[in-house]
Amino acid sequence: MIAYFFIITGLLIMLFGVIGMIILPGFLLRIHSSTKCGVTGAINILIGFMIHASDFDFILKLALIVLFLFFTAPIIAHTLAVFHMQSKNIDSEEN
Amino acid sequence: MSWVLYILIVLLVAGLYRLVRGPLLEDRLLALNVIAVLIILIMSYHAIAYGQSFYLDIALVYALLSFGDILAFVKISYIPSIISKDEKREDEE
Numbered sequence: 001m002i003a004y005f006f007i008i009t010g011l012l013i014m015l016f017g018v019i020g021m022i023i024l025p026g027f028l029l030r031i032h033s034s035t036k037c038g039v040t041g042a043i044n045i046l047i048g049f050m051i052h053a054s055d056f057d058f059i060l061k062l063a064l065i066v067l068f069l070f071f072t073a074p075i076i077a078h079t080l081a082v083f084h085m086q087s088k089n090i091d092s093e094e095n
Numbered sequence: 096m097s098w099v100l101y102i103l104i105v106l107l108v109a110g111l112y113r114l115v116r117g118p119l120l121e122d123r124l125l126a127l128n129v130i131a132v133l134i135i136l137i138m139s140y141h142a143i144a145y146g147q148s149f150y151l152d153i154a155l156v157y158a159l160l161s162f163g164d165i166l167a168f169v170k171i172s173y174i175p176s177i178i179s180k181d182e183k184r185e186d187e188e
Contacts, residue, residue, distance in 0.1 A: 011102050014133075018106045021113055021129060027121055030113075034129050042132045045099075049143050052096075061151035062139065065158060069132070072162045076128050083169050084121045 003052035010044030013037055027084055035077045042069055100140050107133045120172060124165055131161035 017037020024030050043066050050062045107130055114126035135154045142150035 007099060011099065014106055015102075018109050018129065021126065022109060027119055027125075030122065031125055034125055038129060038132050042136060045136055046139060049139050053143050055148075057148045058142065058151065061148060061155065065135065065139065065151065065155055068155065068158050068162075069135070072158070073128075073132075076162065076165050079166060079169050080121050080124055080128075083173060084119070086173070087121075 003048045006044050006048030006051065010041045010046075010048060013041035013044060017041060028081070031077055031081055031084075035073065038073045038077070039070065042073075096144065100137065100144075103133055103137050103140065107137070124168060128161070128165060131157065 014037045017034050020033025021030050021037075024033055046062050046066050046069075050059050050066075053059060053062070110126050110129050110133065114123055114130065117123040117126060135158050138150050138154035138157065142148055142154070
């Protein structure tokens with residue numbers, strides 16, 4: 001029951017993130033929306049899977065995936081934002 | 096519990112829209128990041144549903160590879176000056 005609560009919450013956050021990534025105008029708005037779904041939604045769904053599995057092997061590997069996503073998703077978002085601002089500056093200097 | 100898989104596949108197909116029709120390179124990389132996260136979730140779902148834990152190894156390796164993939168793509172396309180310098184040198188010569 002608790003597992004389904006976590007999974008449904010995570011799926012709702014993923015749904016809002018993907019909808020925002022599709023319909024929002026502008027790159028920075030889209031990165032704002034999709035970072036939420038990358039971290040919060042995926043980790044909620046994986047915690048739901050961890051509660052649902054109740055086996056030590058699964059829980060250990062899922063915890064590794066959670067830890068890895070928790071560290072790498074902000075790095076990717078920050079790198080893409082820096083890349084966007086840098087290429088925008090280059091474009092405006094050339095023009 | 097198979098409705099989780101259906102919802103994840105629908106989200107993945109919806110994310111392909113931004114991957115195909117992104118005006119910038121950054122939009123495509125962002126969609127690639129979201130699609131990688133969804134593929135990790137689908138792998139984890141298969142591991143839970145079939146009770147076999149080696150799908151989780153595939154998910155972990157896929158997470159590692161997609162992280163390095165996006166960073167390498169940004170780092171390669173960060174330096175357009177390599178290509179443009181060579182073109183300018185050819186023009187000058």
